[in-house]
Amino acid sequence: MTKASAQPWRGLDASVLTRLEPDTAAIASAAMDQVRAGLRTPLDDRTAANLQVTLDVALHAFFSEIGHPDVTTDRELYRAQGRAQHTAGRSLEEMLGFYQSAALGVWRQLASAAPAVDLPTQAIVELGEALFAFIAELSAAAADGYAEARSQAARAGQARRDRLLGLLLAEPAASRDLLDDAASQAMWVLPGRLVVAVTSADVAPQLLDRMPGRVLVGRHHDLTAVVMPADRLEWYLGRLRDLLGHDQAGVGPIVPLRSAALSARRASALWRLTRTGALGDSPLVHTTEHRIDLLLTADPELAAEFSKDVLAPLAGLPEPARQRLTSTLAAWLARPDQPQAIGVELHVHVQTVRYRIRQLRTLFGGTIDDPAGRFALAIALRIDPLVSREPTKPSERSVHPLRPDDR
Structure with missing residues (x-):
């Protein structure tokens, strides 16, 4: 695929612009009017100013690249706008809606000027197709920037949650001040009582994005730890059961916050016992039901x-x-x-x-x-x-439908 076919505006006859003599300022103003017309609430001054800059730059780029396959303008502005949109806590759909509304306003201005200069219908159609293809490329750049910012935020957020999980399960226990600070950074409310479940390290990816936000999931030694507040424990355990697939998890006892490491330690010991197959194939195996087994195998x-x-x-x-x-x-x-x-x-x-x-x-x-x-x-x-048994492979179990999330 050639650049002109992938970017049809580059293949247009540049004489189209000579005949239309587009008034960039008037077109930009009409585009902003089109954006405002589609809004339920007025734009704040900062957003309006950013959009105006984007419109001016985009129009200049579009007109510069028409009929010039070798002229390339930078798309970084749109990626930056996508990143800023995410940082501001606004949706990608909102920004892409601005782009589409602005494109419609530009198109209406160009189409209204075409009859006065006897521009053929086919040329008008091709110009419209090229304009919306151009906007699609800018939208893709903005979406890339938005996704990049979202990914960076997710990594930073998970790093803060990982640090909190590590402090919760540390032995000796971390100080309350340190826990409070880590919880504040992770935007996680410390519960009075909690339960720790432990499962295979391989299960972490399927839990990280699908367990409720009130549940911490992260690496603990060579396993995956799942820290669940006790207030909605049955709901959290139900979600965990649904997501485990063919794996099993050892579920520790309900303990005060300061004893989270104890719950994790017992859950880890029980999970290792499940690998023998001697405790059955239930997805969740509770330490409260196997205290004798834990006691007898403590060493x-x-x-x-x-x-x-x-x-x-x-x-x-x-x-x-x-x-x-x-x-x-x-x-x-x-x-x-x-x-x-x-x-x-x-x-x-x-x-x-x-x-x-x-x-x-x-x-x-x-x-x-x-x-x-x-x-x-x-x-x-x-x-x-x-x-005395070798570790067994996870047994075949059906995966139950997910319940609604409570993030």
């Missing part, structure tokens, strides 16, 4: 060592036999000396249960009849699936 190396040593008699068995005896041992510890009930639970004949119990007594000796031994076996069986 993972010790827990794994303990479980391995206590269950060592089963280690040398073929896998099918080991699984059968493990399930029988767990059932027997829950219902000692109740082979009939154990048979019903395991869906096997009572004689099969008795046979397996004899095998267990042979393997473990008097341990399974000693209260302390049974206690150790019960703990080891609880720990074993939490420490």
Whole structure:
């Protein structure tokens, strides 16, 4: 595609301007009138002045480039105007509306002058097409500037939120004055109580732009932390559940603001346990429902060592036999000396249960009849699936529709 075809005003016959002899000042005035006519509220003086400058420069550029493929005027003014529009807190649509209204005003002035100089209809049509193509290019430059400013603001805003999240989860805890200052900069109201959820680092991108503004999302060590005020916790947890997809999150306890690190620490520990697959595939796994598991695995190396040593008699068995005896041992510890009930639970004949119990007594000796031994076996069986499995891939789960945002 040639420059002239991409920018049709460059391919026009420059004699069109010679015949029209456009009055730039009158055209600019008519364009401003057209802009004002489309407004519900009057322009403030500063905006009107900026628009007038833009109109003057744009008209000069348009007339300079008509019929001159090699003449190029700078588009930085329009990018700068887009950046300024965002900084002022005004919408991109408003500014582009100004551009379109101004273009209409310019076109009406040019079209009204055409009959007096016998400009052919085709030339008028081509001039109109070229004008609106020119305005589209200026609008694109302004939109680029607006997007650039929005992106910069988003990065700066996220950096402030990241700093606040880091201070909230720091150990030892940051001072209240430091938290207040960071919260003020991040424009985030510190809650009295909160909950921290933790999930995979890979989940951060899908949470950052879609969790409510009252929720902080950011990197915490090698994971993603989600800090949620307690006042609308069920709503925040519902949104988090919807966005997790096939991932899981560990949800810490509700704590006072000063104890946010504790909630994050427990949530992190629980999330790591979910990777074994032993806690099921629920999207949200709550620490309040797994405190025994957290307690037993607080020292993972010790827990794994303990479980391995206590269950060592089963280690040398073929896998099918080991699984059968493990399930029988767990059932027997829950219902000692109740082979009939154990048979019903395991869906096997009572004689099969008795046979397996004899095998267990042979393997473990008097341990399974000693209260302390049974206690150790019960703990080891609880720990074993939490420490002995390789991390699993997230299970397949459906993603529920999103609720309305509350930003």
